[in-house]
Amino acid sequence: MAIPIQMPSLSPTMTEGKIVKWLKKQGDKVSSGDAVAEVETDKSNLEIEAYDDGYLLQVLVGEGEMAKVGAPIAYIGAKGEKVGAGKQVAPAAAPPEQKPQPAPAAPAPQAAAKPASSGGGDNRIAIQMPSLSPTMTEGKIVKWLKKQGDKVSSGDAVAEVETDKSNLEIEAYDNGTLAEIVVGENQMAKVGAPIAYLTAKGAKAAPAAPAAQPKPPAPAPEKPAAAKPAAAPAQAGGRRLRASPVAKRIAREKGLDLTQVSGSGPSGRVVKRDIEEALARGPAAVPAAKKAPAAQPAPGVRPEPTVLPLSSMRKVIAQRMTEVKPGVPHFYLTIEVDMEAASKVREEAKAMDLKVSVNDLIVKAVAMAVRRYPKINVSLQGDKVVQFHSVDVGIAVALEEGLITPILRDADQKGLQAIASGVRELAERARKRALKPEEYTGGSITVSNLGMYGIDQFVAVINPPQASILAVGAVSEKAVVRDGQLAVRKMMTATLSCDHRVIDGAIGAEFLRELRGLLEHPTRLLF
Structure with a gap:
């Protein structure tokens, strides 16, 4: 449509x-x-x-x-x-209407009060929930960075939003005063729905009442122990910590505590320059906040289960996996790979102080195998088959709240060292929820490795719109027959899941044969 x-x-x-x-x-x-x-x-x-x-x-x-x-x-x-x-x-x-957002209790009276002063809302501008990822249908307001009555300039970050992929900031596209907050903290809003209203310069804003209402009472017992020490330095005279979006992103990526950084920008705002200076001074300004130990139940008392809301990420995972598993006819092909030579390459790299993991070798081999067998580098979109001509490999990264697959672009053209550093950097930013939408969308094929958890073999569900995913188990010593003799070798099981609508068994088998050859003779990865 x-x-x-x-x-x-x-x-x-x-x-x-x-x-x-x-x-x-x-x-x-x-x-x-x-x-x-x-x-x-x-x-x-x-x-x-x-x-x-x-x-x-x-x-x-x-x-x-x-x-x-x-x-x-x-x-x-x-x-x-x-x-x-x-x-x-x-x-x-339709979007300016606030009827679809019944959650806050106070907006209704305020909406009635507005027309008296603004003449039917002509001076009010809706701030809408934007689409911050291709799969996003709704977002949760994590925190309001501006409060009702604050002046807002175009480009100011006004709220932090949790999407199905990461936490991002919403910026205002207009100048004015934050007149009304429609969606409170920890509440959801559909893409395109108004979450707040601005009034133009000179128009009066309503009293700042609704902002205090949306706070949920449930988490109160845990907050005094863990949250107060971190928040105290940020609030001088009751003010919210001010930092530019760029400064927040760099601080998040580098693990820097913003509350320990003095801002040199307008009104004490922390800007990029302040972050760079703090990082140059070294780790002294980066104290790690320790988690308060969980209270132990009394002997003989069974602890009550914790009920947590479904995160935006988990909602989308549930929705997409439900769609894809009945809707996509999977088939599975499994091979065993002798990883003896690949393990030696890793040891040699380690001896040269190069950080190359077994997973990096697998990603490189997968990328080269895809390049040599492009029939697997396809996607079914509607009634058309899309053939990709670049090799972009997804790496499944487990987060506390779900799973995300950052994409390593042009992986077939990268050397092992570049792959190793690229995979590490993407995984770190994925765990900090700092990936951009273009860094986790698309891709040729995904590698899902559970070997580090001691899993020998598993099958994975395809990550749409891709048409295949490789499930990799642990490298472990097994008794195998070599040249008619029993031998102990380092072996690994890999299972390829394919979308049978666009990939046939023979294509998947040829791909796996090439993959096995590359991993069992890793010098081929260099050519």
């Missing part, structure tokens, strides 16, 4: 915008977050981003032409999809 790209409200006084330039042309592939057009507003020239993946099917408003706020300017959808002739896109007016 074709989806409209609408003219957004990019300034408090904007009623229409002019398309200065299309940055994508009709027929181009578009990913969520891509800038598709440059728009001239009454304030400045800004870029419009797409919130969906697909192809630019039709451009409705040409360069130099005007469009009203909320009007469709183009359509995106599946390749070759037809767009209806009419421009009947009623949803443009």
Whole structure:
């Protein structure tokens, strides 16, 4: 179904915008977050981003032409999809309504109070829940970074949102005052639904009442022990810790405690320069917050189970696995690989102070095998088979709340050292929930390795839209027959799951034969 790209409200006084330039042309592939057009507003020239993946099917408003706020300017959808002739896109007016968000108790009275001062909401601008990943349908507000009544400038981070993949910040696209918070902390909102409202400069905001209401009472017993010591340094005079999105990202990646960093930006805001200086000073400013030990139950008393809400990530995993397992006809092929020579390569690398793991060797071998057997580098999308011409290998990374598969791009063109450092860096950022959407979407094939948990063999469910996944077990010594003699060798079991709609058994078998040859003769990985 074709989806409209609408003219957004990019300034408090904007009623229409002019398309200065299309940055994508009709027929181009578009990913969520891509800038598709440059728009001239009454304030400045800004870029419009797409919130969906697909192809630019039709451009409705040409360069130099005007469009009203909320009007469709183009359509995106599946390749070759037809767009209806009419421009009947009623949803443009739907998002500003706050009816679908009944959770907060206070917004209803405030919504009634607004028209008296703002003339029916003309001065109110909705901050909507954006689509922050291709599979995102809803997000949870983890924390409001601005409180009701605060002044907001375009580009300010206003809230931290938990998506199905990671925690990201929502930025404001308008200047004004945060007039009303519709969705409180720890509450969910659908993509496109309003989570708050801004008023234009000069308009009065409602009293800051709703912000305090959404706090859930359940976690209260644990917070005094663990959360207070970390939060105290951040609040001087009751103020919230201020840091730029870039500073927060770098601090998260480097494991730096922001509460120990003095900000040199406006109003004491921590900026990139402050983070770099703190890192240069060394680890003194990075105290690790110790977890309070869990209270032990009295002898003979059975502890009560802990009830936790389903995380956004786990919801999407459940949904997608339910969709793919009945909907995709899997078949499985299993081989045993003699890892004796590969283990020696790893030991030699270790002796040279090079950090190369068995998994890195497997990723490299998988990438080269895919390059040599491109028939496995495909995906079924709708009624079309997509053949990929680059080799991008996904690496399954286990998180506390689920599983994510960061993608190592062009893995077949990378050396072992580059693969090793690339896999480590992606895995570390995945655990910190700091991956960008383009770093965990797409891919040719995924490697899922449970060998480090002592698992000898398992089968894995395909990670859509990919058509295959390799499940790797532990490398362990086994008795095998070599040249008619019993011998002890380091062996590994690998099982390939394939989508039988686009990959046949013979193709999977040829791929595994090549993979085994590369791992049993690892010098071939160098050529």
